[in-house]
Amino acid sequence: MKKQIITISGIPGSGKSSTSDLVAKKLGFKRFSSGDFFREIGLELEISINDVSKRAEIDPTIDQRTDAEIKKLGGSEKIVIDSRLAFHWIPESFKVYLDLPPEVAKGRILNNLKENPLRKESENAETHEEVYEKIIHRLESEKKRYKELYGVDHTKKENFNLVIDTNKNNLEQVADIIVSEYKKWLTK
Numbered sequence: 001m002k003k004q005i006i007t008i009s010g011i012p013g014s015g016k017s018s019t020s021d022l023v024a025k026k027l028g029f030k031r032f033s034s035g036d037f038f039r040e041i042g043l044e045l046e047i048s049i050n051d052v053s054k055r056a057e058i059d060p061t062i063d064q065r066t067d068a069e070i071k072k073l074g075g076s077e078k079i080v081i082d083s084r085l086a087f088h089w090i091p092e093s094f095k096v097y098l099d100l101p102p103e104v105a106k107g108r109i110l111n112n113l114k115e116n117p118l119r120k121e122s123e124n125a126e127t128h129e130e131v132y133e134k135i136i137h138r139l140e141s142e143k144k145r146y147k148e149l150y151g152v153d154h155t156k157k158e159n160f161n162l163v164i165d166t167n168k169n170n171l172e173q174v175a176d177i178i179v180s181e182y183k184k185w186l187t188k
Helices: 016-027 034-045 049-058 061-073 102-115 117-122 128-150 171-187
Strands: 005-010 030-033 079-082 094-099 162-165
Touching: 005 016, 005 171, 016 030, 016 034, 016 079, 016 171, 030 034, 030 061, 034 049, 034 061, 034 079, 049 061, 049 128, 061 079, 061 128, 094 171, 102 128, 162 171
Parallel strands: 005 079, 005 094, 030 079, 094 162
Antiparallel strands: none
16 A cells, blocks of 8 residues: 655765755655764764764664664655665655766765755765765665665665656756656556
8 A cells, every 4th residue: 555655765965855855845744864864873973974884784783773763654654754775664655766876976965065064074075086985885885785684775776666867857856756756656
């Protein structure tokens, strides 16, 4: 049975947070960000988000803690969840993947570091090269962990109801596409 839940995945910098905020606002839904949740874990542990990923490779309780939070949200309605694995934990959600090359994402992240205090505190990087390196490392770490823990490849686009290139569409367009496709999906 379909739920009034939209799960949004994608690589770091693809626009998950901004898109989730706008989609939730347009629909009057609540919003949850597993990235922010993960960053908070990093702040608790006094380490960067990349170091949280490294630690999670040897300590599965970090991913399990995040996943447990998302699974709880699966019982909700009218929520947008920004998360790499929410599509897996809530299969009856409308599943969206935001696609963007890491070469473009690095610029977005570097700009966001200046504006977002939580991201700035947890993702210390100064140059495009540093950000790119961290994106690639995080993607490799997540892909390895999720495959080992759950047998899931969170980058396979066939896992999703909708894939959007966020390099070819601006934020407003992306949100409008998601809202439109979500409403169609609900009535099918």
